[in-house]
Amino acid sequence: MxxxxxxxxxxxxxxxxxxxxxxxxxxxxxxxxxxxxxLRIEARSSFLRTVSGTDLIVGARAHPVQLLLxxxxxxxxxxxxxxxxxxxxxxxxxxxxxAVPISLGDSHRGYRVVGTTSDYFRHLQTADRxxxxxxxxxxxxxxxxxxxxxxxxxxxxxxxxSMVLAHGTAALNPHQHDDRPFxxxxxxxxxxxxxxxxxxxxxxxxQAIHLNWRSGTRIGNAPAEPTAEQLQPxxxxxxxxxxxxxMATFAVQRAVNEDRNEPMxxxxxxxxxxxxxxxxxxxxxxxxLTAACVVLAGLLGMLAALLGTLSERRREMAILxxxxxxxxxxxxxxxxxxxxxxxxxxxxxxxxxxxxxAALMPFVxxxxxxxxxxxxxxxxxxxxxxWVLLSGVLVGAVPATMAYRRSLADGMMVKQ
Amino acid sequence: MxxxxxxxxxLSNLRFAWPGAEPLIRVGLFELRAGERVFLAGPSGSGKSTxxxxxxGTLQPQQGEVLIAxxxxxxxxxxxxxxxxxxxIGVIFQQFNLLPFLSVLDNVTLACRFSKRRSARAASRxxxxxxxxxxxLGELGLPTETWARPASSLSVGQQQRVAAARALIGAPExxxxxxxxxALDVDARGDFLRLLLDECVAANTALLFVSHDRSLMxxxxxxxxLRALQNEIAA
Numbered sequence: 001m002x003x004x005x006x007x008x009x010x011x012x013x014x015x016x017x018x019x020x021x022x023x024x025x026x027x028x029x030x031x032x033x034x035x036x037x038x039l040r041i042e043a044r045s046s047f048l049r050t051v052s053g054t055d056l057i058v059g060a061r062a063h064p065v066q067l068l069l070x071x072x073x074x075x076x077x078x079x080x081x082x083x084x085x086x087x088x089x090x091x092x093x094x095x096x097x098x099a100v101p102i103s104l105g106d107s108h109r110g111y112r113v114v115g116t117t118s119d120y121f122r123h124l125q126t127a128d129r130x131x132x133x134x135x136x137x138x139x140x141x142x143x144x145x146x147x148x149x150x151x152x153x154x155x156x157x158x159x160x161x162s163m164v165l166a167h168g169t170a171a172l173n174p175h176q177h178d179d180r181p182f183x184x185x186x187x188x189x190x191x192x193x194x195x196x197x198x199x200x201x202x203x204x205x206x207q208a209i210h211l212n213w214r215s216g217t218r219i220g221n222a223p224a225e226p227t228a229e230q231l232q233p234x235x236x237x238x239x240x241x242x243x244x245x246x247m248a249t250f251a252v253q254r255a256v257n258e259d260r261n262e263p264m265x266x267x268x269x270x271x272x273x274x275x276x277x278x279x280x281x282x283x284x285x286x287x288x289l290t291a292a293c294v295v296l297a298g299l300l301g302m303l304a305a306l307l308g309t310l311s312e313r314r315r316e317m318a319i320l321x322x323x324x325x326x327x328x329x330x331x332x333x334x335x336x337x338x339x340x341x342x343x344x345x346x347x348x349x350x351x352x353x354x355x356x357x358a359a360l361m362p363f364v365x366x367x368x369x370x371x372x373x374x375x376x377x378x379x380x381x382x383x384x385x386x387w388v389l390l391s392g393v394l395v396g397a398v399p400a401t402m403a404y405r406r407s408l409a410d411g412m413m414v415k416q
Numbered sequence: 417m418x419x420x421x422x423x424x425x426x427l428s429n430l431r432f433a434w435p436g437a438e439p440l441i442r443v444g445l446f447e448l449r450a451g452e453r454v455f456l457a458g459p460s461g462s463g464k465s466t467x468x469x470x471x472x473g474t475l476q477p478q479q480g481e482v483l484i485a486x487x488x489x490x491x492x493x494x495x496x497x498x499x500x501x502x503x504x505i506g507v508i509f510q511q512f513n514l515l516p517f518l519s520v521l522d523n524v525t526l527a528c529r530f531s532k533r534r535s536a537r538a539a540s541r542x543x544x545x546x547x548x549x550x551x552x553l554g555e556l557g558l559p560t561e562t563w564a565r566p567a568s569s570l571s572v573g574q575q576q577r578v579a580a581a582r583a584l585i586g587a588p589e590x591x592x593x594x595x596x597x598x599a600l601d602v603d604a605r606g607d608f609l610r611l612l613l614d615e616c617v618a619a620n621t622a623l624l625f626v627s628h629d630r631s632l633m634x635x636x637x638x639x640x641x642l643r644a645l646q647n648e649i650a651a
Binding site: 003007010011013014015315316318319320321322323324325326328329411412413 | 465468469472474475494495498499501502503505507509512513514515516517518522526527529530531566582
C-alpha cells in the first residue's frame with residue numbers, strides 16, 4: 001500500500017502542471033457545491049428566524065402565505081384590514097400576553113412605513129434576539145420615527161433629522177405628507193430581516209397624517225392639534241400576538257379563524273415561513289443540481305486527464321509488471337492517483353471556501369443580512385464531500401479498469 | 417542431470433501458441449545452471465518476446481513446464497507467478513527500463529518493494545536496500561552525483577546500467593535481458609556487457625541474454641540459437 005502510495009505520489013508530482021489544473025478544476029467545483037450548500041443552510045435558517053417570539057399573526061381572511069408576505073416581508077398589500085374592535089377583543093383575551101398591531105400603506109423613499117405601538121420594539125424578536133436600538137430610543141411624540149438599519153445607512157439619516165412620509169408605497173411618489181414632517185428618534189440594529197428596510201412610526205401618527213386625506217387626495221393641511229378621538233385608528237393591517245402559554249396557540253388560532261364578527265386568519269409564523277420556504281424549494285433544488293453537475297464536470301475533467309496519460313504510461317506499467325507487480329497493483333496505482341486528486345481537490349476547495357467566506361462575511365451580511373460563520377462543515381456538507389470522494393473513486397475506476405486490461409494483455413512487453 | 421537447487425531455469429516440453437495460430441514456441445528441454453550465462457540468438461519473429469513472457473510468467477504455456485529456481489511457476493496462479501517473478505527474476509529491456517519520475521536510486525530499490533525475499537537478501541548483504549543499490553550503482557560505474565537525479569535525465573547508456581543494477585539487486589536467481597545493448601554504441605556496449613557479466617558472477621545470478629548481435633556471443637558460457645532449440649523437439 002505504501003509503495004503504491006509513494007509511486008502514485010511521485011507520478012503525480014512529476015506531472016505537476018496537469019495535476020494542478022485538474023486539482024483546481026475539482027477544487028472550484030467543490031467550492032461551488034459547498035458554497036451553494038452553505039448559503040442554502042444559512043439562508044434557510046436566517047429565513048426561518050425572520051420572526052421569532054411571536055406566536056400568531058392575525059390579519060384579514062387571506063391565505064397564510066399571503067398574510068405572512070405582507071405582514072412580515074412587506075411584499076404586496078393586504079386586501080382587507082382588521083377592525084379595531086377585533087384587535088381589542090383579541091388583546092383582552094385571557095390567554096393573550098401581548099398584541100402589537102401594525103398598519104402598513106405608506107412609504108418613505110421606497111422603504112415601507114410601519115405604523116405600530118412602542119410595544120413592537122419590546123416584544124418582537126428576530127433570530128431569537130429582541131430588537132435593539134443602536135442609537136436613540138422608541139418613538140414617544142406623535143411625529144417621531146424609528147428607522148431600520150438599512151434605511152438609516154442608505155439614506156444617511158442621523159438622530160434628530162427630519163423626514164417626510166409619502167402616501168402609498170411607490171418608490172417615486174408625488175403624494176408626500178410634507179405638511180407633517182417626522183423627526184428621527186431612534187435607529188435599530190441590523191437584523192437581516194425586512195425590518196431593516198422599514199420606518200416605524202406610531203399608529204396615531206399614521207392617523208394624523210391622513211386626517212386631511214379623502215380618497216387618496218390631500219385636502220388642505222392636517223389639523224395642528226388633532227384630538228385623541230381623531231387619532232384613534234378604526235382598523236389595522238395585522239396584529240402580532242404573543243400568548244401566555246404556547247399550549248393555547250391552536251385554541252386562539254381557531255377562535256380567530258372562526259370569529260363570527262369579522263373574517264380573519266391567524267397564522268403561526270414558523271409554520272407559514274416553513275411553507276413559504278418549501279415553495280422556494282424548487283430553486284434550492286435547481287441550485288444544488290447545478291452545483292452537482294459542475295462537480296461531475298470537474299471529475300470528468302480528471303477522467304480525461306487520466307485517460308490522456310494512459311497510452312504514454314503503458315511502458316511504465318510494463319516496467320512495473322516486469323518488477324513483479326500484478327495487474328491489480330497497476331490498476332490500484334491509477335485508482336490511488338484519482339483518489340489523491342479528488343482528496344487534493346476537496347481539501348483545496350474547502351480551503352477556498354473558508355478563505356472566501358472569511359473575506360466575504362461582512363459584505364454578505366450587509367447585502368443579504370445572512371450571517372455566514374466559519375465553523376466546522378455541517379453534516380450535510382460532510383455528506384456532500386463524501387459523495388464527491390465516492391464519485392472520484394468511481395470515475396477513477398474507469399482508467400483503472402482499462403489499465404488492468406491493458407497490463408494483463410501487454411505483460412512486460414509493449415507492442416510498438 | 418543437475419539438481420533443482422543448482423538450476424536457475426529449466427524448460428521442459430514447452431509448447432505455446434497464440435490463439436488461432438501455429439505453435440510459436442516448442443522447446444523440448446532447456447536449462448540454465450545457477451550462475452550460468454547464456455546467449456540466446458534468434459532473428460526477429462522467432463518468438464523471443466513470447467519466450468521471455470513465458471519465462472517471466474506473464475504468459476502461460478498450453479503444455480510443458482517452466483521451473484524457476486526449482487519452482488514450477490507454470491503451475492502457479494497468476495498472482496503467485498507475479499510474486500515468483502518479483503522474487504527470482506530481474507528483467508532488463510532494450511530501453512525504457514526506468515520510471516522517469518523516480519530518482520535513479522528509487523528506480524533501483526523499486527525491485528525490492530515488490531519482493532520481501534530480495535529486500536531481505538539485499539539487506540543481509542549490504543545492511544539495507546539503499547546501501548545495496550548504492551554499491552551496485554557504484555560497481556556499474558554510475559557517477560555518484562547522478563544517483564539522486566530523476567532517471568529521465570540520464571543518457572541511454574547510463575539508464576541501461578541503472579536497469580542492470582535494478583535487475584541485480586537482492587541477487588535474483590535469473591536475469592532476463594532482452595537486447596539490452598542494442599540501443600548502445602559499440603564502446604558502451606562492451607563496457608556494459610563486461611560489467612553485467614561480472615556482476616552476475618559476483619551474485620551467482622544466471623543470465624539469459626537474448627540478442628541478434630552474434631558478435632557478443634563469445635563472452636558467454638554458452639550460446640543457443642532459438643531456432644535450433646525449437647527444432648530439437650520437432651526432430
